[in-house]
Amino acid sequence: MERGRRSLGRGARLVMRQRLLKHSLVLGLYTLLTLVxxxxMPLHIGSHVIANGPGQVDAYLGIWNIWWTAQALTSGQSPFFTPLLFHPQGLDLFWQTLSLxxxxxxxxxxxxxxxxxxxNMLILLSFILSGYFTxxxxxxxxxxxxxxxxTELAALVGGAVYAFAPFHLQKVLDAQxxxxxxxxxxxxxxxxxALxxxxxxxxxxxSGAALLWVGLGTWYYGLFTLMTSGVMAGLWALAQTQRGGLEWRLPGGAWRLNLTYLAWGLGPLLLWFVLMAPRLWHMFTYGDTLLGDASEHVQSYADLIAFWLPNPHxxxxxxxxxAFYEGINAGSTLWNVALGLVGTGLGLIGVVKTWRTQWRWLVVGIFAAAIAAGSELIIAGWQTGVPGPYALIRDLPGVRSSHRPNHFVLITILTxxxxxxxxxxxxxxxxxxxxGPWAAAGLIVAVVFIDGWAGPLPLFQRQVPEALRSGDALTGPFFPVPPHLHFSNSEHLWNQIQHGQxxxxxxxxRAPPYPLGDYAPGVKALRFGHVDRDDILHPGWPExxxxxxxxxxxxxxxxxxxSMGPPLPLMREYAAEMGLETVYRDHEVTFYAVPSPEVPRPLAFLGxxxxxxxxxxxxxxxxxxEQADxxxxxxxxxxxxxxxxxxLEAFAHARPLRLHLADGATFSLExxxxxxxxxxxxxxPVGETRLRLEAPADALEHQPTRRxxxxxxxxIIE
Structure with a gap:
């Protein structure tokens, strides 16, 4: 008996070693393909990033997110709020692209x-792990x-189809x-x-934890997996034969909806809503203004033919x-949703032969593609006028901050x-x-070199001024000029990683409301290069x-x-007028110290x-x-x-004025x-307070749009 136990133990260890070897080989294969x-980039992993033109901006936002996560966790702070951006109010990062x-x-x-x-390691892992997990x-x-x-060889091929899809390559080049x-x-x-x-x-x-994890990675995929989980719960609850549990016979009698299985399938969604309740309550109570409303922006839709195109890189x-696609869809952005020619060809074989048993997955893939098509069905550039399912949800709170429905294609690629x-x-x-192994190797090579390859990828490196890299840099908070507010430029994020101020x-x-950056006189002068020397505020310029x-x-x-370019001399004049003191200057940067008043006094500025x-x-x-801030x-x-x-005086005739402080206090006068x-x-109170002025307005007779x-x-504030 003891000999039998030892034999079983050796057998178990042998099986474990074989499994470990198998999974190591799978990871090794996907790693080798990723390096190719x-x-x-693997030769420059410590200095450069993969990035096309737009990606040169987004890459360093991603790097900042990684840096801030490490800074927050090692200092005992929440990674979901940073005091380092949008000084002094800080920034809530929960709904941003934190990528926790x-x-x-x-x-x-x-x-x-x-x-x-x-x-760069995360970019490599996005290929390796997506292939392995698939x-x-x-x-x-x-x-x-x-x-x-x-089966194992087929799963290996399927992993390559997902990991090296043209859509994934596009996102790597975009450095998002x-x-x-x-x-x-x-x-x-x-x-x-499995559930x-x-x-x-x-x-x-x-499953509920996976839903939340995906969302914390990006709320695009978080929203899409949430919706797809509900669709899957309904599809797998459909039964033609008795499966046990409470069932409801659908009209026609051919199908039954197993309500017990449906409840199980909806369980992860319920868990997600419970875990997200505080954040969702805040969003629905105060609105989703911090996310921005992108419903009027250019929507990144998917033309029907875009799914079937070859790798555009x-x-x-x-x-x-x-050239072909942009010729029939002029002005389109982020349109690459190609499924991959090799994967699609193999997938069509799989659909024809197995749709009767795998029809649920087929419906999931079609559903995701329909959402990815956006608010209107477009075929080869022809706007059909037929609304897509995304039109039903695009204006919902939270959803309207997104204008990337085409990202939903990732679920289609998985199917x-x-x-x-x-x-x-x-x-x-x-x-x-x-x-079999040779055929699998041939298919994987075809997937990678037809669908997932773009030749040597473009690399980019952002420089940092020497003064901001040295250990003797001055302590902030800093006002960098130009500030790049509401402008796609990650220069200051990369600099901040070096100086930490x-x-x-x-x-x-998604930039939050930011009165300091948009309206404060000192900031406006150096941001927009314009000064109203005779304004209505007292004190005025330059005090x-x-x-x-x-x-x-x-x-x-x-x-x-x-970065400042030709406006630099004018900005120097403004700095001199404001009494800013030059404390450091080289060929890259100039540091001006902001003097503190002997007796700080309350101030007012227009919003x-x-x-x-x-x-x-x-x-x-x-x-x-009708109102002003x-x-x-x-x-x-x-x-x-x-x-x-x-x-002040009223326009045309007397009218009431109401003043609302941010704390709710209200004043009125005629x-x-x-x-x-x-x-x-x-x-x-301490800091910044908004006072809103409201009065009924009338249109001008010769300018009806002006009220x-x-x-x-x-x-005057004293």
Whole structure:
């Protein structure tokens, strides 16, 4: 008996070694293919990134996300909020492109070698792990009693179809780390499918956690997997025969909906909503303004023919494919949703032969493609006017911040990989046993070099001014000029990784409301190169500009000479007028110190809703419409009582004016047609407070689109 136990133990260890060897070989194969496809980046993993023109911006946003994740976790902070961007209010990163799972995956590498090598490793892993995880998923789905070797070879081919799809290559070239990291979807599909075919509570938890994990990687894929999980729950609950549990016979009697299985399938969605409840409640209570409304932006749709096109980045035919598509869809962006020619060919074989048993997966793939097509069906550039299913959801809160429905194609690609594996297995089963591995190798090579290869990929390296790299750099917060607010430029993010100081603004996917960057006088002058020397504010230029910078604790203004270009001399004049002191200058940057006033005083500056300054002789004023914003700034450490005086008159006839403080306090007065002054005593909290002015407005007879309420000649805060 003891000898038998030892024999069983040796057998188990042998099986374990064989499995370990098999999985090591699979990972090794996908690693080798990845090194070929991403060449020459592996030779420059510590200095350059793969990036086309637009990707040169997004790559360094991805690098910053990795860096910040490591900074936050090692200092005991939440990675979902950073005080380093959009000083002093900071930035909530939860709905941004933080890519937390990716940052966690390479955290040790980030801490030892830095965020740029870690970013490049994530690009490599996006191929390696997506291939490997798809191999595991397909092995599980195809485990139906068929001979093991053809099944494993077919899963290997299917993994290559998914990992090296043209869509994935596009996202790597665009350097959008969050959407290039496609490796998590196969894990979600694996957990969800396992639950649907064998309901268990731990699989509900696993599938729900996978949903959240995918969303934290990118909310594009998070939204798509959430929707697809609901569709899959319904599809797998459909039964033609009794499967146990509570069932509902559908009209016609041919189908039954197994309500018990449906409940199991919807369990992960319920768990997701429970875990996300605080964030969802905040979004639905206060609106999704922080996400932005992209419903009016150019939608990245998928023309029906785009699914079937060859790889548009291939060195042999890519230019011709691109010219053809853009010729029939002028102005289209991010249109590459190609499924891959080799994968599609194998997938069609799999569909024809197995659709009766795998029809649910076929429906999932078609559903995802229909969403990817966008709000309207377009065929070869012809706008059919037929609405797509995305039109039903595009204006929902949260969804309207997205204008990338074509990213939904990734789920279609995953189903293509499944049917490609089914098709490949049919081919392998017709071959002699010894020929199967060679056929699989040939198919994988075809997938990679036809669908997933673009020749040597373009590399990019961003430089950092020497003054910001040295250990003697001054401490912030910094105001970099130009600030690149609402502008695609990640220069300051890469610089911040070197100096680690808070900065005004910051490039991000969805910029939040930011009064300091948009309206504060000192910032506006150096951002837009324009100054209203005779404005309605008292104090005015240049005292207000200088003191507003100090009130927000901006210690240094940094001129980046190359980025500023021709406006540099004018900006130097403004800096001199504001009394900024030059503390460092070289050929790349100039550091100006912001002087602190001897006695900080409360300030006011104009926000949205004000027209341009008008003047007649010595009189200056600004018109407002139905509402206008005034920002009050208290630079002291405690709330202060301030005296606010308004010098104003009504347009055409007397009209009421209501003033609303951010804390809810409201004041009212009647503004006469004749010029008048009114003074208010307000308790202003520390920092920035918005005061909203509202008055009924009338249209001008000769300018019906222009509506006026009040003319304001002066605003004095004391």
């Amino acid at each position: 496809v991403t060449y020459p 799972p990716q940052g966690l995956l390479v955290l040790p590498l980030t801490l030892t070698l830095g965020p740029l090598p870690a970013y 191999f595991l998923l397909l092995g599980y789905i195809l485990n139906d009693g068929t001979e093991q070797r053809p 780390l969050e959407v290039a990291s496609i490796q998590w979807l196969p894990l979600w599909a694996w957990a969800t499918y 649907l075919v064998r309901p268990r509570w731990y699989l509900v938890l696993l 291939h060195p042999l035919w890519g230019a011709q494919v691109t 293509v990989a499944l049917f490609a594996a089914l098709g490949a297995r049919l081919l392998f089963m017709r071959l002699k046993r010894a020929h 808070p900065i005004l603004g910051g490039f991000i996917g 207000l500009a200088r003191e507003s910078l100090a009130a927000y604790d901006l210690r240094y203004v940094i001129f980046h000479h190359a 949205a809703g004000w027209e341009q300054v008008e003047a007649v002789e010595q009189q200056h004023w600004r018109w407002m419409g 005034l920002y009050l700034v208290n630079p002291s450490d405690t709330p202060r009582v301030v005296r606010l005086t308004l010098d 503004v006469s047609r004749e010029r008048m002054q009114r003074t208010f005593h307000l308790i202003v 006026l309420s009040l003319a304001v000649m002066g605003i």
